[in-house]
Amino acid sequence: MIDARANESGLAPARDAPIPYIERVRSYYQALGYGAPYEWSHYDEVPFAPLNKPLTQARVALITTAAPYQPDKGDQGPGAPYNSAAKFYKVYSGDTAQNHDLRISHIAIDRAHTTAEDSGSYFPLRALRDAAAAGRIGALAPRFHGLPTNRSHRTTLDVDCPEIVARCQADAVDAALLVPNCPVCHQSVSLAARALEAGGIATVVMGCAKDIVEYVGVPRLLFSDFPLGNAAGRPHDPASQALTLDLALRLLENTTAPRTTMQSPLTWSGSPDWKLDYCNIARLTPEDIARRRAEFDRQKEVARNIREETGVARING
DSSP: OHHHHHHHOOOOTTTTTTOOOOHHHHHHHHHOOOSSOOOOOOOSOOOOOOSSSSSGEEEEEEEEEEEEOTTTTSSOSOOOOOOGGGOOOOEEEEEESSOOOEEEETTTOOOOOOOOOOOGGGGGGHHHHHHHHTTTTSSSSEEEEEEOOOOOHHHIIIHHHHHHHHHHHHHOOOOEEEOOHHHHHHHHHHHHHHHHHTTEEEEEEEESSHHHHHHHHHSEEEEEEEEEETTTTTTOOOHHHHHHHHHHHHHHHHHOSSSSEEEEEEOSOOOGGGGTTTOOOOOHHHHHHHHHHHHHHHHHHHHHHHHHHTOOOOOOO
8 A cells, every 4th residue: 555655646665775785684694593793894984085187097997796707616607506615715806808707606696686697787897998998988907806705804904905905006097996796795895995095096886785885984886776796787788787887987077075875877677676585584484594594504614615725814803
C-alpha cells in the first residue's frame, strides 16, 4: 500500500535508498557468529588537493581492486563464487597500453544481481583510453595499480597506501581514479585516496557503497547506485561506462572542497528490490547462515595459507 501511494504521488518507494552497507555487514557477520562488529575507518578531517592544471593537460592514474586472472586458482569467471585463492596481497602495476584480464571473484561483490562478466563495469581502462584519445584528459598514466583488499586498517595505511602513493608519484600523475568493488574495497580505496590527496594528487573514488566511503571521509565520491562490482557503469553498456567516467572527470574539474559526493543519474533497473538482498540477515534461514559460516571459515583458511606461503605479514589494527 505504501509503495502504491508513492507511485501515485510520484514518490519513489521507501526501499529505493542507498544500501546501508555498514549496518548490513555488521549484522551479517554477527549473525554468522563472529563476535564484535568490524570497526570501519572514520576521520573528521579530509585532505584535499585541487587539480593543479586543466584536466586536458593532466595525467590520470587508475587504481583498482580487481585481480589478475590466475588460471591455476580455480573458478574466477562470470558468476564464480567467492574465491579467496585468487586474492592478491601486494600492490601490483600493469601497463595501460596493454589489455589485461582482471577478475573480481576474490571479493564480496553482489553475486545475486551481477556476474562480473564485463570488466568495463569495474575496470574502466578502455574508457580512460578513449578519454585520452579524445583529449578529455591530457594523458593516461603509463601504469595502473592494483590495491589489495585488506580488513586490517594498519596494513592498508602503513604498507599499501605508501606504495600506491610512491608509484603514482613516480609516474608523475596529477590525478587518480580509484574503483572499488566489495565493502572492504571501498574502505581500502578511500584510505588510499586520502593518502594520495595528502601527497598532492587529486582523486575521485568511483563507488557503489556510499555510506562506507563517506564514513571514511574522502574529497570526491562519484556514487553509482548499482550492485557492488559495477562502479564504472553497467555491464555491456559502453554509453553507461562512458557517462560514469565523464561524471568522475567532472568532479576532478569542479570540486572546490572535500566531502563532495555526486550521484550518477543512472539506475540499475526499473525496480529497487535488488537492494533488499545483499548481506540481509532477514532474508536468510538458519540453514543459510550455517552454510555461509562454514564456507567463510573455509575461505579464511585458504587465504591464511596463501599469506603464509607468500610470506605476506598482516599488521593488526
